[in-house]
Amino acid sequence: MGFRGIGATLRVARRAVLGGVAAxxxxxxxxxxxxxxxxxxxxxxxxxxxxxxxxxxxxxxxxxxxxxxxxxxxxxxxxxxxxxxxxxxxxxxxxxxxxxxxxxxxxxxxxxxxxxxxxxxxxxxxxxxxxxxxxxxxDNYIQEPAYLTGMIAGAMTKSNTIGLVGGYPIPEVNRLMNAFIEGAKEVNPKVKVSVSFIGSWFDPPKAKEAAFAMIDRGADVLYAERFGVSDAAKERKVLAIGNVIDTQPQYPDTVVASALWHxxxxxxxxxxxxxxxxxxxxxxxxxxxxxxKGSSLAPLGTFESKIPAETVAKVKAREAEIRAGTFTVKVDDGEPKSTM
Missing domain, CATH: 3.40.50.2300 (Response regulator)
Incomplete structure (x- = not known):
């Protein structure tokens, strides 16, 4: 039973268990x-x-x-x-x-x-x-594909403003956001970021409102560390970058790329x-x-031909270097800050 869609019915279960304790x-x-x-x-x-x-x-x-x-x-x-x-x-x-x-x-x-x-x-x-x-x-040590998705975001933004909405500023979240930001800056040094934490691991409405605020301030690409961000991007017709799972099937015209955790x-x-x-x-x-093989960059799917070919080539080259061990994505657990 994998990801079953954002609108799936949420079950709260207590499963009874039987069995003996191993000696x-x-x-x-x-x-x-x-x-x-x-x-x-x-x-x-x-x-x-x-x-x-x-x-x-x-x-x-x-x-x-x-x-x-x-x-x-x-x-x-x-x-x-x-x-x-x-x-x-x-x-x-x-x-x-x-x-x-x-x-x-x-x-x-x-x-x-x-x-x-x-x-x-x-x-x-x-x-x-x-x-x-x-x-x-x-933890989800997936800063490597997060960096790659940042490269794509940096190339896709037209306003040079990217929004990042996270749950809490803990190391597990911070390192992904920081890697994403560094990837964006590699291909677009002009990029500025707006960072917000909603204080919850699962509050799609709150994440959506935080994303709306960023869009109002000019962000045209959003890093969807939490559920709800891609909904805001879809409504306002801007782009989003997925995190942990591939949500492009649910948002084919919105989610450009995703860093996947396995x-x-x-x-x-x-x-x-x-x-x-x-x-x-x-x-x-x-x-x-x-x-x-604990993380990967999701297939570009519906955005395969929409991302500049030069960017796709750079991303593939970086990915090959990461896999070969010749390029190391910096692990930065510090809380990311807005630069707008």
Missing amino acids: AALIGAMPALAQTAGKVKVAGVYTVPIEQQWVSRIHTALKAAEARGEIEYVWAESVANTDYERVMRQYAEAGQQLVFGEVFGVERAARGVAKDYPKTAFVMGSSFKPQEPNFSVF MEPSVDRAIAAVKAGTYKAEDYGPYSKMEH
Whole structure:
């Protein structure tokens, strides 16, 4: 079950789970999960609906593993921060061997749960480091394709003004925005940017209003880090750049390009480690880079012939350099600022 459209019905679910807890084995001083026979029992704990673009990538990767017969997968979506710890504990008590989720607003509580359940593997979106022995972290480390989409945006703007609407100014968002801005400046040094954060991971109306304000100030290309931005762009007949998922099918005349996140390399790695009994706390962030096929530039599709050929050639050359390791996109976690 992947992205099902912005207008899809949002479900708030609590899925009951069954299963036993895997016994722990010791490797030196580091506890590890025992080797697993049969399917790995996996749970997802999400603070937003699974339709939300960021969470949808985790959910899609886990559903693919489920379809291959590798895991039994259950999940809870739209879990309030105040309820997150309880749901994590519920899944650990029920015997889930591997738990995915995002803990940006509940770091301390989530890490406390991991300490209480050392036989359960946790892989959580986080701004901080792994916690031994069983709390791994990840984020959408997709600054490389974000840079490429910035190059396209810089070439497509006629007003030399680009708007960027984000959720919160945390490292995971900042690094994508900064990479996008640098890519735009590479092809168009005259570009100025307007940056806004809406203080929510899922509030399309608020994101839409922020985008309208930017358009009113002259922005003719918008970086849609949040849902709602592309709707504003479509209504005002300006362009948008997608983030994490490809929304061009929903906005064929609006979304020029998208930086895609593929969670499969990270998800598959964690599942294999739990199954083999070799799971340990680590940073899965790098597995979202292009070299690991954890991110990519979406096909240009309806804009293939609308983007200047010179720009397309530059983007393809940069992409090849990134994949070859001869060009490195700078990782800048600092909060991006407006230059208008």
